[in-house]
Amino acid sequence: MKILVVGSGGREHALAWKLLQSSRVNQVFCLPGNGGTAALKNCENLTLDADDFDAIATFTKQKNIALVVIGPELPLAAGLTDTLHEQGIAVFGPTQAGAQIESSKSWAKALMESAGIPTAKAATFTDAASATAYVKEQGAPIVVKADGLAAGKGVTVALTLEAALDAINEVFAGKFGPESQILIEEYLTGQEVSVLALTDGQTIRPLLPAQDHKPIGEGDTGPNTGGMGAYAPVPWVTESLLQQIKSDVLEPTLEALKSRQIDYRGVLYAGLIITPDGQPKVIEFNCRFGDPETQAVLPLLETPLADLLNACAEQKLAQMPKIEWKIGFAACVVMASGGYPGPYQKHYPITGLDEAEATGAVVFHAGTQLQEQTLITSGGRVLAVTAVGKTFEDALQKSYKALSPIQFQESYYRRDIGQRAQPNGT
Template sequence: MKVLVVGSGGREHAIAWKLLRSPQVEQVFCSPGNGGTAMLERCQNLPLSVEDFDGIGEFTRSHDIDLVVVGPEVPLALGITDYLQQQGTKVFGPTRAGAQIEASKAWAKALMQEAQIPTAKAAVFHQAAAAKDYVKSQGAPIVVKANGLAAGKGVTVAETIDQAHSAIEAIFQGQFGKAGFVVIEECLTGQEASVLALTDGLTIRPLLPAQDHKRIGEGDTGENTGGMGVYAPAPIVTPELMAEVEAKVLQSAIATLKKKGIDYRGVLYAGLMISPNGDFKVLEFNCRFGDPETQAILPLLETPLEDLLLACVEQRLAQMPPLAWKSGAAACVVVAAGGYPGTYEKGKVITGIDSAEATGANVFHAGTKLISDLVTDGGRVLGVTGTGENFEQAIALAYQAVNCIKFEKMYYRRDIGYRVKSKAVNF
């Protein structure tokens, strides 16, 4: 079996790594891939951007690719699945219509309201002045969201009205792309959690819940990022809560999408806010595997990944046996370039990867490039994942491996998993 993975981040490296652990997978290609995928055995990077649909389509035809797995949200939102399906290629990832669930926060909010999915009160504005007036009437704290895709950085939790107004101005000035309009939401309190599920448009199979660390600073302070670390399974998502999320959120969303004529096959990812009393609301939906959640979830998955992805594409997920998981826990620490999520430098030589992997941890590359040396090529550079019988072991292994890695101005949070240390997990 030959698989093409579209994307260049840590998520895509983790997907390629997991696929290659199966004897059924003969070869993986990554478009464009990164320094880590370039070094995987039986894996080849392609000089094709995620938006080069013609190039990707030609390659899949000429090389008899059995399955394309789309990692990032941008090509999904632009319609890569529709394009490849027209030439008869099997693609894991929703169509352009389905990808609206992430590409447009306003569209997703309307879908949640139609499906009666619990979510924050929100209002949509096409003009900055009206949005600012609304903020004044509601007060702070309040949440300001760019409507379009913003790589996880288009959300501002404004503690003051002035901060909310600044965020509104930044969105309408194009700081987060061509958002067009802004979504203003009530500020929810509690802990965030990520629930990713595989679906073939009819059946839902949730993966292990995960808990990300979005803020750049320790103690969950500072700016939002694409994610600075994650652990799984998240104890805050109890089996009872997961059953409720599956019924009230995941199944409701898929049923409502189907009612709209959207055949959604891929990952449906619900970002939750869980209150101290155990109630939850959906903050957002994403249309793809999470990053860095994937880097913690896939090392615990025992069911062959390609079997699950093909079952989704071929709409036979209901026939698959229950997902099998390793016992214990996983923790992923993201190593970033100094200055991220703001301005940062590229081209810094990275050393110590072999020593880090010798500890037994997995080092998933995100912003790296292999030239003569391995160098940094992005804001989030690496995701270092440790697994163990409990969180204590998993977190300790991840940091042991991180301490082997060196590059100029590297930065990472030293408190990943602080909420779950000393908690044993049995799944």
């Protein structure tokens, strides 16, 4: 079968890489892909306009593509799935209505509250003055969220009142786009965990739990990013806790979507915090695979990915056997451009990838492109270096060892990925 993967990041490289390991898959197209997908055997990058949904549908039918896998949230929120469905094309990725669970934090919060899903108390505001008054009344620490999509950077965990007020002003000044709403949430303490679950709209199955590292700075300091590293599985997430997350969060959310006549086929990604008393609460939902969690989870997957995603698209997930996993751990460290998540320079040559992969690690490309056979940087997060080991410490050590020969000007990575691997991690 032929599969089209939409997107250009590390997540999409990981998806294409894993799909090509499925015996049923003979070709993957990536739209637009990156320097890493360009080098994959039986993978072809496309120069189609990613915003031209009708052209994507036409290409898909002309090439007899069996399944379209949509990686990023933007095309999902813009309705790419809907356009493809109208043309009878199988898609892994929710419709525009389902994508609201990520594209509108206020919509998602209302869904959670209506379904009794454990989450932080919150209030929504449409102007800076009322949001400011509320924050002054509540005090800090407090969480300020831009309502719409912000590439993982629209959340400010404000430890001071000044930081919260600055965040409010930035949102309404248009830092993350023309925002008309803002969400103010209570600050929750505990350990964060990401649970990505596959669903066909009727059945839902969680993948291995992962832990992301969103702040740019070591010790979880500085502004949020799209993610600076991840590992899976999370040692302190027991099978009983994962079952509780499934029964208290994932299944009620799917039922709430169904009650709104939303046919949700894709990933339901729950960003959770496990409170000190051991209870999971939802920080946010995403409507797609996480990045870089995907780069840590997929290397451990034994069940063919194509079979799972196809079963979701065809609403046959209940017929699939139990998802099988490799024994061990995977650790992923992101190399970013200097200055990210703020302004950064592009077009620096990248060297050392052959040496890195000679260690046995996998280097997933995110912000890269091939320019006259030279690999150069083209984004904020440039590479994600993933290694698998029998123990968590082994995987982490291998990932950092593989990362050491890779060089590009002004590169940056966190040296403390995995610091919160224990339940009492900070």
